[in-house]
Amino acid sequence: MRVKRKRHEQGLKITDVARIAELSQGMVSKIENAQVSTSLETLGRLCDAIGLPISQLFSDYDRPDGEAQLTKAGQGMEVVRRGTDKGHTYQLLNYHRDSQKNYEPFLITMDDASEVFPTFFHPGLEFIYLLEGEILYRHGNHLYEMEPGDTLSFDAAIPHGPEALKKVPVKLLSIIHYDD
Structure with missing residues (x-):
């Protein structure tokens, strides 16, 4: 989803990204829709093509599950x-x-x-x-x-x-x- 969102932000089409990353359009589409597992090398090329640091793909990995207590205004x-x-x-x-x-x-x-x-x-x-x-x-x-x-x-x-x-x-x- 991050790859797809970044591609849209850049105003690029799947065909553009596929050409720059030297991947097939089908592969780019499957990666964006989480329909395939791929190598880090392929992900690296895809991320380079859209200007997304590969580390951002894993920024949620192993993040602790937080829990906070919210008190809405006037509800204390x-x-x-x-x-x-x-x-x-x-x-x-x-x-x-x-x-x-x-x-x-x-x-x-x-x-x-x-x-x-x-x-x-x-x-x-x-x-x-x-x-x-x-x-x-x-x-x-x-x-x-x-x-x-x-x-x-x-x-x-x-x-x-x-x-x-x-x-x-x-x-x-x-x-x-x-x-x-």
Whole structure:
């Protein structure tokens, strides 16, 4: 299929490729339609004729079978955390289903009814990325003015959280990484 697709991209007919590769038209057609096994030498000539590196024919060979978890926009699981009673909404964007929890990604939203709560603490390292709004964020004795696009990473065992919601709504991506 890759040979056929590349031939079409090049605007070549089977007769053109057969002539350049010094193969019969029937052989080119059978190779394109996976109706014949052929030698690497023949494949090499065919690939040279259409400008396709032969290695691309085997790029899918022995590729590991991957599996990822997709969470569609707005479909994350809403969870209750310590800030929920302060008006902070936590949407868990992804999670592992095995016994070892390495990280938790959250979309956290706050509005004008949300309260500030700069004394969160929990195990792990946390990374936050401000998507929307403006916030004054506390980590220990330090205050950080954050605007959309700003990031902050810190030891989550030290008290932290929003000191002031300067422009609402606030949306931030929070990824908590737990030690093994």
